[in-house]
Amino acid sequence: MNxxxxxxxxxxxxxxxxxxxxxxxxxxxxxxxxxxxxxxLGRDGKLHPDxxxxxxxxxxxxxxxxxxxxELAELRADVATMLxxxxxxxxxxxxxxxxxxxxxxxxxxxxxxxxxxxDPLGGTSQNKGRHPVKMxxxxxxxxxxxxxxxxxxxxxxxxxxxLRLYGHPGLMAVAEAVLGPDFVPYNEVTFIKQPGLGPSVAxxxxxxxxxxxxxxxxGAHGFNFMTQLYPSTAGNCVWILPGSxxxxxxxxxxxxxxxxxxxxxxxxPLLGEAGDTFMxxxxxxxxxFANTSPDLRVTLNMGFFPRARVQDVTVTHLDGRxxxxxxxxxxxxxxxxxxxxxARRQRFPEETPYRYQPLAGEENENRWNEETRLNxxxxxxxxxxxI
Numbered sequence: 001m002n003x004x005x006x007x008x009x010x011x012x013x014x015x016x017x018x019x020x021x022x023x024x025x026x027x028x029x030x031x032x033x034x035x036x037x038x039x040x041l042g043r044d045g046k047l048h049p050d051x052x053x054x055x056x057x058x059x060x061x062x063x064x065x066x067x068x069x070x071e072l073a074e075l076r077a078d079v080a081t082m083l084x085x086x087x088x089x090x091x092x093x094x095x096x097x098x099x100x101x102x103x104x105x106x107x108x109x110x111x112x113x114x115x116x117x118x119d120p121l122g123g124t125s126q127n128k129g130r131h132p133v134k135m136x137x138x139x140x141x142x143x144x145x146x147x148x149x150x151x152x153x154x155x156x157x158x159x160x161x162x163l164r165l166y167g168h169p170g171l172m173a174v175a176e177a178v179l180g181p182d183f184v185p186y187n188e189v190t191f192i193k194q195p196g197l198g199p200s201v202a203x204x205x206x207x208x209x210x211x212x213x214x215x216x217x218x219g220a221h222g223f224n225f226m227t228q229l230y231p232s233t234a235g236n237c238v239w240i241l242p243g244s245x246x247x248x249x250x251x252x253x254x255x256x257x258x259x260x261x262x263x264x265x266x267x268x269p270l271l272g273e274a275g276d277t278f279m280x281x282x283x284x285x286x287x288x289f290a291n292t293s294p295d296l297r298v299t300l301n302m303g304f305f306p307r308a309r310v311q312d313v314t315v316t317h318l319d320g321r322x323x324x325x326x327x328x329x330x331x332x333x334x335x336x337x338x339x340x341x342x343a344r345r346q347r348f349p350e351e352t353p354y355r356y357q358p359l360a361g362e363e364n365e366n367r368w369n370e371e372t373r374l375n376x377x378x379x380x381x382x383x384x385x386x387i
Contacts, residue, residue, distance in 0.1 A: 012117060012196050015138035016235065016292040022263045023234035030268040033242070036062035039170040047177035055178065056218060059245035059281040060270065066170060067227060067275040071161070071348075076229050078159035079152075079190060079298055086111050086149050103158075107379050110158055112151040114199040116140040117290040122202030127318055131202035131287075132253040135262045138290045141196055148197045152190035154381040155300060156336055162188065162300055163368070163377070164347050166340030171225055172354035174279065178223060179306045181357045184334055186222060186303030187384040193236045193298075198291030201238075203252050203262065206282035209315055209387035211248060218246050219281065221387055222305035226270070226278040229300065234269040235293025238278075238286050241267050245281035252285060262289070307358075310385050317386050325385055333383040334358060335376055338366035 010018060035058055040048040055061045067075065087101035088094065090113050095101045103110040114120045121127060122134035155162035165171075166188070175183045192198070207221025226238070241264065244250060255264050267285075270278050280286065282303065291297065307330070314324040323329075338359045345353045346368060359366060366372065 010136070010138050012138050012141055012290075012292040015117075015136065015290065019235070019263075019289065019292075023269070026239065026268045027234050027271065029266075030271050033058065033268070035060070036064055036272075038065055039063050039174060041170070041173055045173060047174055051174075052177060055279060055281075058242045059218075059284045060240060060242070061279045062270070062272055063170075063174070063277045063279065064273070065275055066168065066277040067165065069275075071165070072229065072275050074161040075159070075165065075227075075300065076298075078161045079192075079229065082110075082152055082158060082190075083149060083192070089113070089147060105378075106154065106157065108153060108381055110153050111149055112153065113147040114150045115146070116144045116148050116194075116197040117199060117292065119200045119202055119290070121204075122200070127204070128208050130204040130206070130208065132204075133202060133256045133262065135200040135202045135287070135289060137200075138292055144197060148194055148199070149192055150199050151192065153187075155188035155190055155302070156340065157373075157377045157380055160343070162190075163340050164344045165227060165300065166302060166336070167342070167344035167354065169341075169344075169351055169354040171277065172337075172341070172356065175225075175304050178219065178279075179304055182307040183304045184307045184310055184330055184385060185336060186224070186305055186386065187381060188300070188302045191297070191299040191301065193288070193291040193296065195236070195291060195294045195296050198236065198297065200290045201288045203256065203264065203285060203287040205244075205250070205252075205285055207387060209313065210309060216248060218283070219306065220309060221282040222303060222309065223279055223281050224301050224303040226280060227300040227302075228272050228274055228276050228278070229298040230274050230296050232270055232272040232276070232278075232297060232299070233293060233295045234271070235289075236291045236295045236297035237269045237271065238280070238288050238299075239267045239269050240280065241285040244285040245283035250285060255285075262287075305385065305387060309387055313387060315386055329383060330385070331358075333380070333385060335366050336380050338362065339368050339372055339377060342366060343368035
């Protein structure tokens with residue numbers, strides 16, 4: 001059966017049928033792990049040690065019910081607005097209704113497109129060759145569009161609800177527990193997997209900088225929070241190889257060859273309900289299959305690093321820019337954390353705001369208002385850090 005998937009061109013429905021056995025086994029394994037539950041903080045505001053232990057052992061944790069119904073509705077509405085005003089193609093200036101498309105005011109285009117059910121990265125040199133093997137590309141149903149929006153880049157200046165989520169006190173406390181109080185941002189994107197259209201993301205690991213560092217450890221490349229706006233199912237979700245964040249050297253191409261297809265044994269789906277947030281180690285082997293399921297997935301990603309792993313580090317970004325992360329650059333980028341905290345404080349005054357220690361005393365400079373929207377938040381993602 002594996003060879004059928006690897007070598008055949010299947011319709012969307014045939015692909016979904018062929019994946020059923022693999023999906024069922026993965027679901028059973030995922031449910032057996034048990035590393036899920038609400039964010040649990042002690043009276044001191046610190047994350048419960050059982051959660052930390054589970055995260056470091058397996059490389060992920062599922063935080064249930066992070067986003068309540070009201071906030072979830074606001075996030076969904078903002079994403080829907082983004083999609084409704086998307087250009088009809090990457091170079092278009094109009095949306096599907098003939099209106100000026102959103103996003104041209106930003107330096108970095110916010111929309112990324114791909115062919116339905118395709119794998120745009122697998123087996124290419126893109127993203128520093130992190131995706132060594134191409135996933136199966138199914139044939140979409142008749143009438144499918146030529147391109148589908150697969151990603152939004154720059155959540156915090158695109159959607160006010162996403163900026164408010166960024167300052168979530170529970171998530172900020174988790175980041176501090178894992179990375180230390182001086183944790184710093186990576187980037188913020190939204191993955192969109194439309195039913196019957198969503199492209200795959202070939203197996204890979206995110207980190208590219210510290211694998212050969214003498215002080216490499218299991219958290220050297222940080223982690224991503226992944227908030228689900230709709231249920232995350234076996235057919236639409238990210239799949240992972242638990243524990244792989246602890247293995248310094250892995251040959252993904254050989255793993256796929258040994259499996260006979262992209263269905264690597266031992267991998268499991270990240271399952272969750274709308275409002276759940278996954279914490280995923282960036283050194284984990286992970287990927288997603290073409291979404292031939294009937295289920296929409298929208299995932300808001302926000303990543304964080306240990307400050308020591310970016311301070312004065314020189315890297316080549318995925319777009320080829322060479323950057324050294326100085327204290328000044330780090331400070332400017334971390335202002336988005338403080339602004340997100342204040343935006344959330346204004347919307348949810350009943351919550352106790354998180355206090356981000358590196359910018360303590362700079363609260364007045366980092367208020368969420370129209371001035372900071374224009375002068376700090378707009379085009380903030382040009383200052384994204386990457387390792």
